[in-house]
Amino acid sequence: MKKFFTEQLLAWNQEQNTRTMPWKGIKDPYKIWLSEIILQQTRVEQGLPYYEQFTTAYPTVQHLAAAPEEEVFRMWQGLGYYARCKNMLAAARQIVDTFQGQYPDTHEQIQTLKGIGPYTAAAIASFAFNSPHAVLDGNVFRVLARYFGIHTPVDSTAGKKEFAALAQSLLPANQSAVYNQSIMDFGAVVCKPQQPACLQCPLSAKCVAFKQQLVAQLPVKTKKLVIKKRYFYYIVLEYKDQVYIRKRTENDIWQNLHEFILIEMPGPINANELEAYTAFKEVMHNIPYTVQGISPAFKQQLTHQTIYSQFILLTAAKAPELAHYMAVPRARLNSYAFPKTITDFLQNKSLGLF
Ligand code: SF4
Known part of the structure; x- marks a missing residue:
């Protein structure tokens, strides 16, 4: 045989x-x-x-x-x-x-x-x-x-x-x-x-x-794939043509890639109401801002996780002080590596948001 x-x-x-x-x-x-x-x-x-x-x-x-x-x-x-x-x-x-x-x-x-x-x-x-x-x-x-x-x-x-x-x-x-x-x-x-x-x-x-x-x-597999859903709300904060990003360093998905200010919620919310949540208030504490727009939800499928992301564009009225985030000129954003979902957002000019 x-x-x-x-x-x-x-x-x-x-x-x-x-x-x-x-x-x-x-x-x-x-x-x-x-x-x-x-x-x-x-x-x-x-x-x-x-x-x-x-x-x-x-x-x-x-x-x-x-x-x-x-x-x-x-x-x-x-x-x-x-x-x-x-x-x-x-x-x-x-x-x-x-x-x-x-x-x-x-x-x-x-x-x-x-x-x-x-x-x-x-x-x-x-x-x-x-x-x-x-x-x-x-x-x-x-x-x-x-x-x-x-x-x-x-x-x-x-x-x-x-x-x-x-x-x-x-x-x-x-x-x-x-x-x-x-x-x-x-x-x-x-x-x-x-x-x-x-x-x-x-x-x-x-x-x-x-x-x-x-x-x-055949073949037989013991482990069933459990797919977790995660809900990311990204604050794209701009001040004088600079945008705030950071490198992901945690032992999590997308390690070493960059992202905007992240607020992760345990379930889906209406992004228009994000301002009412404590997590948002903590981040934006003392930063006066105006809302420029909110993107539709973007979906990225990973092997074990589905990531739903929405982008909330804000303009700050004064220079924000944000620990762990760096200000990057908007024109230089493309020199940083981002997860696919953020790249999709940045490349989607039809939204007219960014
Ligand atoms: S199961 Fe695979 S190896 Fe067996 S007959 Fe079909 S194609 Fe060929």
Whole structure:
């Protein structure tokens, strides 16, 4: 069953795999690594333009390591999960400082880089150096769970161990790069999460899920995704063409990105009535102002949270004293990295508010 699996997969890759991606087949570990980091939690179509931008702006790890943090964060804008960006920059600097600018070439050393776990290290080590390490991403979990009929939850410790051992046992000698790429592509284009192409699948003759009609039940996951709703009311306070912003430093979403004066409410409110709330009064205490406008609600969907934001534009009648916020000329706002929802607001000229 295992031999059939590996042989069919490699044959499929050679004869039918038409999935093209700019990083496929390249051996530069730096570019492979960039593609892996960009694609974590991101769809290929969404990640592709970012990969192009990053490799053009920073063709080598030295270029990335020397780049100003703010510039890199701005380029990352829209990809979400900013910890990935922060770790990516830290790892680039680590390669320059600790590995003399040479990308490490063993699975063990690659794992010492910031933000790289065993599976990403396996992908880089196998694609760049053909090291014998099996990749285990969402696509691989799904293909293995269905073909072998495994019901152990893929997000459990036992499941991770079981799938890792199975994946490793399937790896053909000296062909880890092409095999890993094949199984990932196969999961993306044939054994897809919804409506897999079982009738055209070269594995169907021995696929347990197909034969036992379990395709829709596999893979099994234990944790249900709980999505929390959050309500952000942003005060966009202007005084003499300067606007007040701050960098988010808390251990929360959007760390290291900038924002206007935030009032978070436990539930939705009528933004016209925000002035009546204590949180607003505390912030605007002693600052005379006039209201210029209120935006409609903007929505940003994150994996675990839905963020609803509204922007309240105020003009201060005297220079505000606000701890933790800095005054930035309105024309320079675009040199700061903001979460997508704020960028959407700033770019939406049709509102006529900003
Ligand atoms: S037969 Fe269907 S479920 Fe089984 S491996 Fe092929 S596509 Fe996946």
